[in-house]
Amino acid sequence: MGDNKYVIDVDHVTIRFNKANAKVDNLKEYCIRLMKRELLFQEFLALKDVSLKVKAGEAWGLIGTNGSGKSTLLKAISGIMKPYKGTITVNGNISPLIELGAGFDPNLTARENIFMNGAVLGHSEKVMQEHFDEIVEFAEIEDFLDSPIKNYSSGMKARLGFSVATMVSSKILIVDEVLSVGDFLFRKKCMKRMEDMLSGGTTLLFVSHNLDQVRRLCDHVIWLDHGETVMMGETEKVCDEYQSMEDEDSPFNQKRRARKLARQQAKEAAK
Template sequence: MSDVIIDIKNVSVRFNKSTENINGLKEYMIKMIKRELMFQEFFALKDISFTVKKGESWGLIGKNGSGKSTLLKLIAGIIKPYQGNITVQGSISPLIELGAGFDPELTARENIFLNGALLGYKKNFITENFDRIVEFAELSEFIDVPLKNFSSGMSARLGFAVATITKPDILIVDEVLAVGDFAFQQKCKNRMEELLSGGTTLLFVSHSIEQVQELCQKSIWLEYGSIKAIGDTMSIAQRYTAPN
């Protein structure tokens, strides 16, 4: 039985980028009806291939716009490839965009149930684990406060606590820890290490190469939508941080 949990073969992701400035929805609709809209093809990912085995931890590094978040969204099933094939096995807990899966008008209590439902958790499961989620997020004093009044760090705490209350097959973390304080970052790091020891596969994006080195066995260096280098994290990190 194969232990490959993510298999990506010759995948490309294409977006259409407008080549002109359009002021408002009305102008957009008029141009669309007249077939005057001009778009330029933009490949966010180009011919990407790699495999991830169950229980491995992978870091994704590269400058802003290199395709890291696009690759994570592809694996999470949020977007589809333009070309190529992707196969993902098992359950996924994605922490890709801060605030994704939350309603800012609802309280933290209500958002725990909402976000849990989006992740596929049953209401009874969330009820049974509600206190554990709140305790981990350290938000008991703010549980009935609307999320729109939360700082980005508080929202990140809540999202991480809900996503990791159970052991997913694949945990995807994209820059979420960058907004938390140091103590909570360490708490999240410990939780991720606990999940890894239990067989969870981790895909981790961070601008902190030190965090990637601490958590990830292997890394992919993306540049302009292509793989510049792939391999063990220590060797990739040395190349990534080397002076030009």
């Protein structure tokens, strides 16, 4: 079983948050809760026993309703969060696009921000200098290079962020619902760029609520709901099933209702 076959190997991962502790960030609160004995765990599992094995060059779509754990899974893969149970193995460098322009400082100019964001992604200054012109050209911001980013519109920031993150080739690209702010021409350009990267052997993890984009880009899809895997496999099959959720009486919705009922009953029983 060659372990290196997979670029990303998520093995039975559970991620736990402590709902009770999440709000306590000062001493007073801490002491009050300590006295009331409320510091005890109120656990919340953002991911429950999720496994995902991605081979090099594959494009995986992550779909699911809001709060289903898609972003948490991406955060776990990129190393921001540590799993509570299970293991995550990643072979290769990750270019995370979890939010475009996360590394931008509003007070710096676009030029300075390009170098800054490149550094956040772990690139050397030399590499950034080599790609500088390409980045500016792709983002189409030549005229505003020396104005501070705080004067940029969100669309322009997204352009710049996308262009920095994709210009220097990386083995794994993570894109989390970020293309929604760009105009349709730029979106097209981005889709084209991601397709090029895919044919160049980059592995893609793509979160989107736009199923057309998912169908176009991805060859596999994992569908998450309340932190659990509902379905994973080929794009068409999973997407069709996911879309059938619109239908109130689909098997998934029936199961979901049953689960909700069970949760309520458990709560009442606890009282």
